[in-house]
Amino acid sequence: MSLSVLHRDTPNRTSVSTRACGKINLTLEVLGKRSDGYHDIHSLAIGVDLADRLSCTLLPEQEIRIRCERAELATPENLVYRAAKSFLKATGIEAGFEIELEKEIPVGGGMGGGSSDAAAALQLFNEVCDAGLSHASLAAIGATLGSDVPLFLQLPSVVMRGRGELVEPVSMKWSGCVLLVHVDAFVSTPLVYQKWRNDAQPRRPSSNSKSILEGTSADMLNGFLRNDLEEAVFDVAPDVAQVFRALEALRVGPFRVSGAGSTLFRLFDDEDAAGEIARSIENAKLNVKTRIVAAPVGENPLVFEEN
Ligand code: C5P
Numbered sequence: 001m002s003l004s005v006l007h008r009d010t011p012n013r014t015s016v017s018t019r020a021c022g023k024i025n026l027t028l029e030v031l032g033k034r035s036d037g038y039h040d041i042h043s044l045a046i047g048v049d050l051a052d053r054l055s056c057t058l059l060p061e062q063e064i065r066i067r068c069e070r071a072e073l074a075t076p077e078n079l080v081y082r083a084a085k086s087f088l089k090a091t092g093i094e095a096g097f098e099i100e101l102e103k104e105i106p107v108g109g110g111m112g113g114g115s116s117d118a119a120a121a122l123q124l125f126n127e128v129c130d131a132g133l134s135h136a137s138l139a140a141i142g143a144t145l146g147s148d149v150p151l152f153l154q155l156p157s158v159v160m161r162g163r164g165e166l167v168e169p170v171s172m173k174w175s176g177c178v179l180l181v182h183v184d185a186f187v188s189t190p191l192v193y194q195k196w197r198n199d200a201q202p203r204r205p206s207s208n209s210k211s212i213l214e215g216t217s218a219d220m221l222n223g224f225l226r227n228d229l230e231e232a233v234f235d236v237a238p239d240v241a242q243v244f245r246a247l248e249a250l251r252v253g254p255f256r257v258s259g260a261g262s263t264l265f266r267l268f269d270d271e272d273a274a275g276e277i278a279r280s281i282e283n284a285k286l287n288v289k290t291r292i293v294a295a296p297v298g299e300n301p302l303v304f305e306e307n
Contacts, residue, residue, distance in 0.1 A: 015305040016127050017055035020120035021047045021297055022111035023151065024178060024258040024265050026221065027209045030193075030228040032202035038147070038163040039193055042205035044170070044212055045112075046296035047155035048178050052103050052117055054080070055305075056124035059096035062088075068101040079118035079145055086141050087125045091133070097125060108186030110233075110261015112148045119152035120300060127302055139167070148259075155298030159209060172296055173216050174267075179274045181247070181255065181264040181281060182289040185237045192260035195232035218267040225256045225267075233257050240264070246286050252277045267295075 023045045031040040059065075064084045068074040075081070084097050099121060105113030122138045125131070133141075135153055142149030147164035154169045161168070208224040215221040234241035240262050247255050247264065255264040268274035271292055278290040 014128055015055055015057045016124050017303045018120050019051040019300040020054055020116040021051040022105040022113055023047055026212050026225055028227045029205050030196055033198055041164055043160040044209040045151055046157045047298040049294040049297045050105055052105050054120050055100045056128050057098045058128045059098055061096050063096035065098045070103055079114045080121045082145055083118040083121045087122055090141055091131050093129050106182050108261055109263040110259030111263055115146050115148035116152045118145050118149050156296035170213055172213050174221055176218050176269045177271050177274050177292050178295045179266050179278055180291045183240045183243045183262040185239045185262040187237045187262045189260040191236050192229050192232045195235045218269045221267050222254050227257050229260050230257045237262055243286055243288055250284055252280055
């Protein structure tokens with residue numbers, strides 16, 4: 001990996017914070033299993049206005065601290081912690097970080113919360129150290145942390161290829177809102193890919209993503225949504241399957257699963273229509289949490305605080 005470090009001088013103790021928004025996959029096509037164990041995919045993903053918040057303070061000592069209300073997330077396994085390690089190693093900067101993480105995006109929900117946090121953290125480290133790494137360099141570090149990390153550097157809408165790490169920003173005609181239905185289940189991505197039924201020869205991507213980019217109404221887009229991992233998610237998480245079937249029975253769909261997770265979603269052109277459907281779902285007492293968020297979004301501005 002070649003990295004360009006423009007400055008290495010450490011400024012005064014400074015904090016910088018940002019939002020880390022979640023994503024949904026409007027299409028997720030699995031093209032085949034690779035010899036390295038990953039799967040080749042083709043996916044159109046968009047950012048949605050549901051975000052974690054991260055703030056980062058530069059420490060003079062070589063220590064990485066994560067603070068999070070959810071103690072189980074404040075561990076060295078957290079992608080943010082691993083992002084810090086990778087960033088310091090790649091740049092050779094001898095310092096540390098204290099990172100505060102406020103979670104809003106459900107964990108294991110298929111909305112890329114952990115990956116988005118890692119992408120946001122890399123941008124915060126870059127700023128707080130004044131390291132001057134390019135987006136491409138940050139994406140290269142991100143890709144070593146997880147296939148979904150680089151996409152968060154290119155939102156609001158992207159096409160992902162390879163194992164997901166090859167990202168091309170695209171422009172969409174549609175914007176509106178998304179009704180998210182969170183099922184309370186953690187879904188493991190590796191397990192979902194293991195369950196994916198490889199019953200065909202390597203495939204080519206369909207034209208669904210192209211049609212979605214051209215679509216101007218939620219109805220048009222909803223017809224082209226596709227997720228090849230959906231059945232595998234249902235195998236791994238029967239609770240998600242049960243809610244999906246219940247939504248079908250209520251005739252409030254079409255809903256799709258996002259990524260390899262436990263969030264179901266439907267697109268709407270306006271909030272009122274989404275709110276009406278959300279109320280029907282809440283009234284059905286399915287033990288889910290509904291949320292209406294704007295999409296596509298990708299702006300996660302940096303906010304600086306001098307200490
Ligand atoms: O890249 P990431 O670490 O997020 O992937 C977690 C796991 O999900 C991989 O180890 C692999 O088992 C599976 N995966 C896959 N194909 C992809 C992305 C992830 O098989 N394109």
